[in-house]
Amino acid sequence: xxxxxxxxxxxxxxxxxxxxxxxxxxxxxxxxxxxxxxxxxxxxxxxxxxxxxxxxxxxxxxxxxxxxxxxxxxxxxxxxxxxxxxxxxxxxxxxxxxxxxxxx
Amino acid sequence: xxxxxxxxxxxxxxxxxxxxxxxxxxxxxxxxxxxxxxxxxxxxxxxxxxxxxxxxxxxxxxxxxxxxxxxxxxxxxxxxxxxxxxxxxxxxxxxxxxxxxxxxxxxxxxxxxxxxxxxxxxxxxxxxxxxxxxxxxxxxxxxxxxxxxxxxxxxxxxxxxxxxxxxxxxxxxxxxxxxxxxxxxxxxxxxxxxxxxxxxxxxxxxxxxxxxxxxxxxxxxxxxxxxxxxxxxxxxxxxxxxxxxxxxxxxxxxxxxxxxxxxxxxxxxxxxxxxxxxxxxxxxxxxxxxxxxxxxxxxxxxxxxxxxxxxxxxxxxxxxxxxxxxxxxxxxxxxxxxxxxxxxxxxxxxxxx
Numbered sequence: 330x331x332x333x334x335x336x337x338x339x340x341x342x343x344x345x346x347x348x349x350x351x352x353x354x355x356x357x358x359x360x361x362x363x364x365x366x367x368x369x370x371x372x373x374x375x376x377x378x379x380x381x382x383x384x385x386x387x388x389x390x391x392x393x394x395x396x397x398x399x400x401x402x403x404x405x406x407x408x409x410x411x412x413x414x415x416x417x418x419x420x421x422x423x424x425x426x427x428x429x430x431x432x433x
Numbered sequence: 434x435x436x437x438x439x440x441x442x443x444x445x446x447x448x449x450x451x452x453x454x455x456x457x458x459x460x461x462x463x464x465x466x467x468x469x470x471x472x473x474x475x476x477x478x479x480x481x482x483x484x485x486x487x488x489x490x491x492x493x494x495x496x497x498x499x500x501x502x503x504x505x506x507x508x509x510x511x512x513x514x515x516x517x518x519x520x521x522x523x524x525x526x527x528x529x530x531x532x533x534x535x536x537x538x539x540x541x542x543x544x545x546x547x548x549x550x551x552x553x554x555x556x557x558x559x560x561x562x563x564x565x566x567x568x569x570x571x572x573x574x575x576x577x578x579x580x581x582x583x584x585x586x587x588x589x590x591x592x593x594x595x596x597x598x599x600x601x602x603x604x605x606x607x608x609x610x611x612x613x614x615x616x617x618x619x620x621x622x623x624x625x626x627x628x629x630x631x632x633x634x635x636x637x638x639x640x641x642x643x644x645x646x647x648x649x650x651x652x653x654x655x656x657x658x659x660x661x662x663x664x665x666x667x668x669x670x671x672x673x674x675x676x677x678x679x680x681x682x683x684x685x686x687x688x689x690x691x692x693x694x695x696x697x698x699x700x701x702x703x704x705x706x707x708x709x710x711x712x713x714x715x716x717x718x719x720x721x722x723x724x725x726x727x728x729x730x731x732x733x734x735x736x737x738x739x740x741x742x743x744x745x746x747x748x749x750x751x752x753x754x755x756x757x758x759x760x761x762x763x764x765x766x767x768x769x770x771x772x773x774x775x776x777x778x779x780x781x782x783x784x785x786x
Contacts, residue, residue: 356463372477373463374484377456381494397462 341379343418344369346403346411349389355398356380383407441468444478447485451495490766492774499783504690506699506774511689513706513767514593516760517713518682521586524716527746527753528579528723535566537738545576546742548583553740567739571730575742578723582716589712596705597622600688603698615692618684625677632670639663696784703768703775710761710768717757724750 348354348362359380360371380401383389388407392400403411426432441464445457464477488494495501533540535555543551545568555563568576601619604612640663694702727747735741778784 356459357466360463360467372480373460373467374477374480374482376463377460378484378487378493381452381456381488385494394459397458399459 340414341371341375342383343411343414344371345376345379345383346388346407347415349401349403350408350411353392353400353402355395355400357398359401440478441474441481444481444485447482447489449485449489449492449495451501452485452488455494490770492770497777497781497783499778502774502778502783503693503696503699506703506771506778507689507692507694509767509771509774510699510702510706511685511767513764513771514596514709515682515685516764516767517589517593517709518678518685520713520757520760521589521716522678524582524720524753524757525586527749528582528720528744530746531579531742531744533740533742535738535740537563537566540566540740544580545573546579548580548587555738555740563738567736569730569733569735569739571726571733572740572742574726575723575730578719578726581719582723585712585716585719589709592705592708592712594623596702599698599701599705600694603694604688604692606695606698607693609693611691615688618688621677621684622681625673625681628673628677629670632666632673636663636666636670639666696778699778700775703771706764706768706771710764713757713761713764717754717761720750720754720757724754 344363344367345359348359348366351362354362356373356376360373360376363369363371380389384391384401387404388410389401389403392402423432445453445460445464448457460481464481467477468474492505495505531542531546533542533546533553538555538557541551541554541556543549543553546553552564553566553568555566557563597619601616604616604619609615639659724747727742727744727750730741
């Protein structure tokens with residue numbers, strides 16, 4: 330329950346990009362991967378809202394469809410953007426945890 | 434199961450055509466996979482409808498071709514002008530029906546309660562009339578806000594009339610296949626107005642009070658005319674005005690969706706949509722001021738002989754304000770999208786491609 334609630338507040342863009350760093354995936358595989366990673370339950374509407382935006386911004390590319398399912402792959406620009414955002418999030422997380430006394 | 438299936442199908446049909454062509458098949462595959470693992474179809478469908486609305490509003494991922502952007506501009510123009518057409522008749526009916534009273538005598542309504550050239554006057558017994566009757570500040574505000582609504586209506590009507598003329602010109606110039614039927618649809622509003630004016634003139638001719646004669650004892654006997662025909666014409670006016678209003682709105686929606694027009698007509702449509710949304714927003718502000726001022730007036734104690742305006746349909750103020758607020762939001766959204774689409778067409782000179 331707690332992990333689900335935390336998951337919902339996370340940025341959908343980061344989740345999708347992180348999922349695609351493990352290799353090209355189609356829509357359903359991305360949903361299942363994110364569910365396993367964070368416990369966040371994605372609907373197809375939310376997922377495709379993100380996929381369309383990422384594709385338009387050039388952060389992912391669509392690969393040829395296989396049996397109705399079209400896999401997506403993260404691009405070099407997408408990897409760079411994800412790295413930058415994760416580093417920024419890690420910095421904030423480290424400072425927050427230090428102030429909370431959770432880490433030394 | 435069948436209900437859910439229908440709901441998901443309906444949700445998928447809510448997406449724009451370009452979106453379905455690009456993502457429809459793979460989206461169906463994802464939905465089928467999620468259904469097979471037992472995910473609720475209703476929840477899936479709700480998410481799809483939400484995303485479909487977002488896709489329609491934001492057009493993310495839409496290919497930047499002239500055809501698609503021109504279609505988006507046209508439908509956005511319709512989305513900003515149709516709320517005005519739908520809501521303003523009700524607004525005028527609520528704010529236009531009024532009774533102005535004074536303890537001094539009978540009141541002939543004019544400025545500042547109605548948009549006319551004459552001032553409100555009080556006729557006192559003995560043929561005396563008061564040209565500048567006392568009026569409280571709140572009553573003045575009520576009157577002015579009513580006039581603002583009426584003035585905005587007339588102004589927007591002129592703007593839409595000019596826009597309709599530009600649309601007709603654009604349809605004729607473009608020479609597309611369906612231009613004849615589309616051209617005919619654009620004539621509906623003007624035909625309705627002309628029909629109403631004609632019937633009103635006919636009705637006034639047919640009414641027997643045109644042939645009244647005054648008898649020596651002060652009584653007036655009305656003779657001649659055809660009161661039954663006049664009454665029939667009155668009913669016909671209502672039928673034509675409601676029918677013309679509905680067909681005009683439906684016609685505008687169809688034309689916006691189906692007809693091709695040149696780029697300059699699109700640009701003009703964009704301007705019309707922006708002006709209409711501004712007019713609707715100002716009407717909304719005027720309605721709010723009107724409603725608040727009436728409440729304030731009703732709490733005041735009035736000076737003897739002062740003008741007091743009462744509106745029999747004032748009770749409908751709040752639902753009207755809510756409906757007008759929604760119409761405003763839809764109109765502003767439409768105008769914003771029309772501006773964005775036209776800007777993309779114009780900045781990339783897509784009509785040359």
